Amino acid sequence: MQSEILKDGLLQAKKAELKNYMELAYTAIRDIYEDTSLPEDVAQRRVAEAFHRMEYGSDGYFFVYDYEGLSIVHPRLEHLVGQDLWNFRDEDGKFLIQRLVQRAQEGGGYTEYRWDKPSGGESVLKLGYSIGLDEWGWMVGTGLYLDDIEQVVSQMEHHMVENARKTILLMAFFTVSCLLVIAVIGLAVNISEARVANRKLVKMAQKTFSFLEKERRRISRELHDGINQLLVSARFKLERIDDALGRGDHVDTSSSLAATDRILETAIQDLRRLAYDLRPSVLDDLGLVAALESLCSDLVERRRLQIHFESNIDSRQCQPVLATALYRITQESLHNIEKHADGARQVKVKLVRRRSWVYLEIADDGEGFAWRAGQGHEQGGTGLGLRNIQDRVDLLGGRLSIEAAPGKGVRIRLKVPFQRIAGKTSGERVDGRVYTRTFGGRPSAGAGGAALPAGGAAGR
Structure with missing residues (x-):
């Protein structure tokens, strides 16, 4: 029983690590991919060169195929580039490239298969993660080898007896x-900065x-x-x-x-x-809105607050990198409301999408603090939270504004580009209405009439 729990925990850690590497890689090429002013062949060449240079650890790299199975980038097996591998089968007889492309077209997903490990020279089980660049018909993938998980589990079972x-x-x-x-979870993607012109x-x-x-x-x-x-x-x-x-x-x-x-x-x-x-499991299992709901529910159980939440976003259509950033910003804000906003009784969180932007507004009626744009506030102990929020917004290419004054609470407004999952047509709810929910008080019906989670607080 314990060995199964350990194996499952290590596998989940591997999945979270893979998704993190892919999110970082996509962030690195996003500006080129989404730059409509560049000729498509120039943009594709630059993106391919960037993926060719990206490595992490001793066996970590990225590979690229088009949706027809043509190899575009493979830094460890360069002789495969230009070959049609659509019907390539792995050692188990499964169509490997077809499975990876299918996961990418579904919005991103995991695939287990056997592959030669560069540092070991033998075929071992590998966990792959692939996403799609639908505008070009490209599949981008990466993977981690799972032999270390089996080694850990076998050693544990041996010593238990x-x-x-x-x-x-x-x-x-x-x-x-x-x-x-x-330590493996904490490794950063080692992208050579010497060739980065941007x-x-x-x-x-x-x-x-x-x-x-x-x-x-x-x-x-x-x-x-x-x-x-x-x-x-x-x-x-x-x-x-x-x-x-x-x-x-x-x-x-x-x-x-x-x-x-x-x-x-x-x-x-x-x-x-x-x-x-x-990596909170609720974010992967239930989506962004439910994760924010959990944060708000936990806070009103610890603090005497009323939290009002408003949203028109469908969690299923948010890219993981965007959902994670919005979750972390809200988590940081709620933590600082609980820790620093003495006297706060009302908290408002508004998360909506308008066209190609997502807007997040977080406000409280606490004691506030002295604030001027470009400077930290006069009270110590909370500036790190604001810096973390600013860094996350910058990474997403968004904008952040803060309104605060002693005795007048704090209001944070931010806007970031909407990143939808490939194949989805909209990030708004299919009925187009705004849903609300109040935590810590009597629920109020929103424009849509249904109840949804609350979240957020002023991050300080």
Whole structure:
């Protein structure tokens, strides 16, 4: 049971990592892809050259095929470029390129297959993720090898059947394995800046690396101060069990085993929480609106607030990179409302799409703070949250404005380009109406008459 949980957790981490790499890569080429002033052949050549240079880790790269199976980019097997591989079968006899293209045309998805690992020289199981550039009829893909997951699981199963003394070695191996997995999650896409001519792309890449570095530091602190300490404590308990078994003291052994079990259960819960913080499952499973709903519901349970939410966006049609950014901005804002907005009773979040832009307005009636455009406010402790929001808006190519004054609360307005999933015609709800919902008070019917989630607060 525990091994299945571990395997599933590692697989989910791999999927989140793959999607993150693809989002970063798409951000890097988006300006070229969407620049209608460039001739199509020039834009395609520049995008192909960019994907050819992108690498991460020792075995990470990006490949490109058109929707007819013609190889366009493959940095590790360049002899394949120009070949028609539409009917190529993998070792299991499945049409690999056709499956990858199908996932891309469906709006992006995962595909498992066997492929030769460049650093190992042998065929291993690989998890691929592909998206489509529909305007050109291109499929862009990347993948991670899954052999390390099988190695971790087999090692754990082997050591679980050994005695208490060898369990200490298992804990050491498990700690190292967890550190390696978290380190892989935190790796940044290594895009050579020497050939990047567009200064805007360089700036965006630097901001992305800054975000990842902050995440590495946070994860490092979590592991060192939390999980690592729990595992060290478990090791000492197991050493005590070993000594007690040597003395024949079964009473001490029983109590120590119970204590060790509680410590390991706490460590597992902390690891699950850390994985959830890296990528909330509700965002992937239920979409942006439901994720914001969850944030607001949690806040009104902790604080005496009324939160009013308004939206006309269909979560199913938002690109993951846009949904993630809007979720993180709202999460940061709600956190700062809870922490800093003393006296706040009303919070408003308005998330709507108008043509090619998404607008997010977040306001509260708290104590506010002194604010001037281009400068931090006078009260300490919350400027980092505003900088994080500004960085996320910049990465999406949007604009941010902040209105705040002592005693008058805070209002944040931002607009970012709408990024729809390939094949979808609109990001607005199919009935065109605005839906509202109020948390922490009596629900009020929106223009559409149905209830929807609330979210947001002034990020400070």
